[in-house]
Amino acid sequence: MKFINLLKKELSELVNVQMLATLGIMLLIFMMMGNIMTTAINDVVEDASHPTVNISDRDNTELSKQLIEALKAADADVNVIETEGDDYASILADNNIKNIIIITEGFTKSIEEEKKPELLSVAKMTSAASMANISNGNVGASSLINECVRNLIAETKGIDKEELQRINSPIEITENTVVDKNWAPISIGKITAKISFQNVALPIALFVLLIMTSQSLISSVSNEKIDKTLETLLSAPVSRMSVISAKMLAAAIVALINACVMMIGFTFFVKDSITNIDQEVTDAAKQMLSTDNAFRQLGLNLSAVDYLLIGLQFFFTIMICLSISIVLGSLANDAKASQTVILPIMLLVMVPYVISILTDVNSLPTAVRIVVYAIPFTHTFMAMGNLIFGNTAIYAFGLIYQIIIFAVCMYFALRLFKSDKILTMSLNIGQKSRFKKSRSHSEE
């Protein structure tokens, strides 16, 4: 009953309008990001299926006209533009276009003289974003013109179409991928394209969750210490174990609410954006073997047990964060210190987060790998990958290691709460400088 009373109080402190507003905004951001991604991807898909080709014919021969007709026949929106000179920036600006293909003067003559004809491709770059430059009409048009000219040369040389096709692609490459003891006829590129998103987005969500949860508990403990409500609470007839447990449970419940909202937002994001790529851009790939089937064949799909194991590791990660936060919150004796003490958690989360996005920890040199795996949060960022690729031993080691770390952190947090130090210890950030300041003032 007393514990429920404490828990209700902790929850009422943590669940407030600010927290709910933050969650709502986070959900909105995920949904908006999903919509933006959908629009961007739709544009790319639209551009890929009906490219707009701006072309300037400076050669003005029968062949160059035939090439333009071939582009029109290939379902491209072809704009023929008159241009002169080599000030390409002005050409694009004057015609209000982003790209243009220029068939140079002497193009046909070069082919006739068995030289390489020159085709100019001009494109405007306005952003470094991958999606902004993923497609422009020049790529498809250049490729089509290249093919037309190749066919023309082949015809001149008396090579028939079948023979030409064989010359172009003399061997058939069938890509196979092996995962653990299973294999499937699919390229590694297609697998990584599908799972790279969850490998990036989930660590971001976990990173935000850990920092938010830690910050809320640190603030809760430090505020109680600063306002001296902690002294009142500890002098009341309730066990210190109840006080610490209520704080941690309330923070864990709030973390769970945060995680649920993030997962809902994440689902919107994934549904809106990624399925479009999967369905429309990689349609051709599915003719051989759909990625879903390949994933099943390779055992890359996560089972319900896998999700449960990931959830278990997430739980211990949050509990470790909370037990460290209790100790760190106790160190703060003012608002500034309460914001600063989160730094150790921030670093411990940041290092494995960045590494998990950039590389595979298992491929690092042994010494570095040991250091990275010594950080308890590394195992959480690696959990999904380890389960997908069947590294169950590493997963199990990670889980056991986290349970041990949690027990150690909890032991120290409890010892701290049961000792005098909970009231007497503090992190005197800036006190020395304040002292120096006051001394210099008095000397003046």
Place this chain on the structure above:
Amino acid sequence: MAKVLEVKELSKQYSKVLAADKVSFDIEEGEIFALIGPNGAGKTTTIRMISALITPTSGDAVVAGNSVVKNPDKVRECITYLPDEAGAYKNMTGLKYLQFMAGLFDTDLDKINACVDKAKEICGLGDRLNDKIGSYSRGMTRKLLLARAVMTKPKLAILDEPTSGLDVLNAIEIRKTIKKLAKEEGISFLLSSHNMLEIEFVSDRVGIISKGHLMVTGRSDELKERYNAANLEEVFERVVTANEVH
């Protein structure tokens, strides 16, 4: 009268500082005892040891028959503690705060409600109890906290600087409330304060502490006579200065 608190040679050694050195005094039922001393004299350390917040290095304090060393949980059931410049949970309403605190002392809903009703009467905040504590003035918060400290009718209420930072009218009101509760409810009080006028008015007995030593204890008039002083402030000055010279 029965002794509610017996402090026996209570000492606290921090790493380099002896904050309290063999402090001994006692408080009877319904008595108001004031512990006074300069900053850093050891008042708060002594109070925290009696409140079972920190463990004494040596010695003991017995509250209503319960030792703070051997049975701190029982001690917490008999006392309430109001720290110096304490705040309350700003997002809670005054009423919720009282209900929450009463819920830590008892699990019986009727008893909890009785405590809250008593606190409502003592603090006199009326409808403002339905507002969030964050909107309260300092005086209102202090009245709420004092009401919280006495609503459970503890054997011993420990108040560290109960009127610090308050205006004259609020301070007078709180002093009157303390005197009334001691007289009518039989609650014993251990106070600490820097305000000698307040101590003279409110306390039955005074203890002057300096550099961790409890120098003297006695009634205000006794001490004034002993030190040939016009008021308690002069007594304080002489006792503390004499200790510093030594």
